[in-house]
Amino acid sequence: MPKDGIGASVKRKEDYRFITGQGAYTDDIDRPGQTYAVFVRSPHAHARIASVDTGAAAAMPGVVKILTGADYAADGLGGLPCGWQVTGKDGPMVEPPHPPLAADRVRHVGDQVAVVIASSAAEARDAAEAVAVDYEALPAAASIEAALAAGAAQVHDEAPGNLCYDWEIGDKADVDAAFAGAHHVTRVELVNNRLVPNAMEPRAAVAEYDRATREYTLYTTSQNPHVIRLLMGAFVLQLPEHRLRVVAPDVGGGFGSKIFHYAEEAILTWAAGKVARPIKWTAERAESFVTDAHGRDHVTVAELALDADGRFLGLKVDTRANMGAYLSTFAPCVPTYLYATLLAGQYTTPKIWCGVQAVFTHTVPVDAYRGAGRPEATFVVERIVETAAHEMGIDPAELRRRNFVPSDAFPYQTPVALVYDSGDYEGTLAAALADADYNGFAARRAEAEARGKLRGIGLSAYIEACGIAPSAVVGSLGARAGLYECGEVRVHPTGSVTFFTGTHSHGQGHETTFAQIIADRLGVDIDAVEVVHGDTSKIPFGMGTYGSRSLAVGGSALARALDKVETKAKRIAAHLMEASEADIEFADGQFTVAGTDKSVGFGDVALTAYVPHNYPIEELEPGLDETAYYDPANFTFPAGCHVCEVEIDPDTGAVEIVNFAASDDFGNVINPMIVEGQVHGGIVQGVGQALLEGCVYDGEGQLATGSYMDYTMPRADDVPSFTVSTRTTPCPHNPLGAKGCGEAGAIAAPAAVMNAVHHALASRGVSRIDMPATPARVWQALNA
Amino acid sequence: MHDFTYHAAGSVADAAAKAAAGDDAVLMAGGMTLLPTLKQRLAQPSDVVDLSGVAELRGIKVEGGAVTVGAMTVHDAVANSSEVAAAIPALADVAGHIGDPQVRNRGTIGGSIANNDPAADYPAALVGLGATVCTDRREIAADDFFTGMFETALDEGEIVTSVRFPAPEAAAYVKFPNPASRYAIVGVFVARTAGGVRVAVTGAAGCVYRETAMEAALEGNFSAAALEGMTASADDLNEDIHASAEYRAHLVGVMARRAVAACG
């Protein structure tokens, strides 16, 4: 195996470029003759647009064009589509129109009303301020509770009572019967707080139209350029794919928020055709706060039935989920198929029912955010399990052990549709408890008490469904597209390799991980491999990066393409060495004829493939360039256990995380250092949700946390040094045995932190505290 | 940002003249507050007069038991000054806990106090130590300088040149930071001086103020125990999404006790 192959902690190849400021992000792209767009956005959460007067603005210096919702409607173009249809108890979800530019009504602060295009950004901004929009403000419903109240303001006429769908999974009567025989029932009420994604790079786009070729190009901050091309081309602007190129260059973080097809992308592309000049738009941070799709925002009541030994008999979960003002690209599936299907957790709970009401509100649309549904599910399951353990006087670790799906039970069919592929839940629990010195907790608590501090420890034994997704399965659940992945391995004449992948790296290190797989397989140096992603004109197709799918699905496509390369290369080698193909062996970059000392290097085979003198042209095409598409057989199921220990200062309510240990099963690991980085980042994001980040709308639908003065992002000094490790049960159904690691931290950490906080506060009689557990909230709870 | 005319001032007098000549001129120190305000188009000055080239406004002097900090001295210089650390360690500590390293290397004492953000740290140090604000026109006692939320005793065009801090017998500042901005939700500066005990509170109300009841309690018994059970009155305190008035009132007591304890 080459030194930089699978399993090596290779330093990320892309980091030199990034840390020396040489990344090429969308905002770094400047095209000849470029103009600048600034959007006129609604200051109201809900208003009727009486009129839009662009006259004064159009006469201002540098203004090239001003376009409004009326212009868009006049062109007869489409609204922004939703990629997933959920069918509820009463039929398909309500899917109201989502015009990229609002024409008659605005439905959240930040909703776009007009776009001003000018020769400079400053001129565009000046003119945008001069666009006179006459709004008739209307009452707003800015929270789930407000939207469901009698007489609430209606977000869409199509959705009476602001209900998008009322969906359920499981047989309620069956679950009720299980509860009837219970020895103990634990009930929790939970809020999964709304989050603002806050990628370091704000969203941006550059669109241009070439009059000679009639081709449109859109550079955009996307996690999935092919999906944007498909949605925007086919559904919104009706542009054929061969004349629409979408490029997602270096992207500075996404966390889900850059999956979706946003209005600005369509508007810029449409407008570029009209002005026949390139147009750039870059969001300001304040604009990001009110336009990037937010995450989470659930209100849940859950009940767990247990027998006298603490065995789980049934789980009932009733959830209301905020969709925001419009359905973003994947919004409807997040609180259903990515949430309720995970409610078995790591346990053998035999009966599960979950009902979900999705609600429209006058807020920014809510969609997938790192973990998407699975953090919400883990929070419900792990909060209720921990609460049940304390209520029944059973050690929380022991209660989990009594209910784990045993290691020999895989594949394991849960009562909520999924079939878990492999796992060792006892193993990750034991490892995390050891790393957290769980047994030493009582002594540490006593020592903290002597200092006047409250100490608590909490567990989170999470599971996630990743590697999205088996196309037929998700199709049957309402996905409007299959979710396979594509990879093309192009071996060049001298044996270097370019890999084209339909996944997209925006911080995950794919340029390194994929190169390691190729180096490992072909025996080439890692520097002889280049990974190309993010350009629809270079990559055959792709569904992008989210749901921890890049390695499990995109890496599997790569493995299949490498199979094809090896097969063909062996045939060429057999020809060169005048041997039978069946006798050719390949290892460490050398083809050998079994049982002889004949050999030929990979580079010689590659050269022969392209510039042959001596080639079996009748039997074999020249070239060594293979493409594979991979559709996974099942989801993958990363799982593990995170343990958090906190210390609380009762005088101020401040919570300090004093220890955090994580043991994760991600299947086979390609680059342990990158995996560790992903876990660290995920945990910090989870800590952010648990203790710091809370998106607050006031009653009028104004965003009260619209900047970093009020929205608390986690900082390095908010977290301790983590102890993280992996324990592997390979994924049995993909060629790399990989499960995925990108979301685990964000999924596991909130429950671990909040279990620890509740544990610390229980001695003071506090039974409920919602995320984020800010000092003010903790103090309030202690002094209620 | 709207257009404005930029001027680099060479001296205090030059700055005053240039500011007076503009229709609606503003002074710029490190720009840490001013520039975001301009970028968000919340202000539209005709002229910006940059003080960064005015050498006479920069620097720290310790003389006769007082520390004088030039208006353009950045927080980082105060935080890392061995002279300040020797004379008034609590002052270095205040400066070292403002914002982040970038802010501490741009933000100035003059800009901070002229802006008088209700949650800023320096106002507590000025009032707590009974400092004197020196301007190009006069001297103003700290007790009279901070007049209200984002308001000071400065007249139109008046330039802060330095702040003079008398060294106390003992002093300490303890801040409970806003988790998001890290300005003070409540910050309490306690000093035992020749002229008596001073307890200055920032973050809690619309403007820095003195907790006179706590000062009286500490006058006879300078110990945390003397403040046991004492809080501020919540009546006029700030209330926002980060903290209720009651919580702030409580924190004033906690931070004051910790500050007294830190005085040693």
Ligand SMILES: Cc1cc2nc3c(=O)[nH]c(=O)nc-3n(C[C@H](O)[C@H](O)[C@H](O)COP(=O)(O)OP(=O)(O)OC[C@H]3O[C@@H](n4cnc5c(N)ncnc54)[C@H](O)[C@@H]3O)c2cc1C
């Ligand atoms: C991210 C961030 C975090 C921060 N955190 C904190 C914190 O934790 N605690 C805290 O106390 N502060 C904090 N600050 C404020 C910071 O400490 C600066 O002191 C403050 O922003 C003033 O900046 P400046 O000195 O650059 O003045 P500028 O922004 O240049 O000017 C501010 C105002 O003062 C006026 N002015 C400047 N100099 C003079 C002068 N010599 N005479 C008269 N008027 C003058 C200007 O006209 C302007 O109105 C933070 C700032 C930022 C950006």
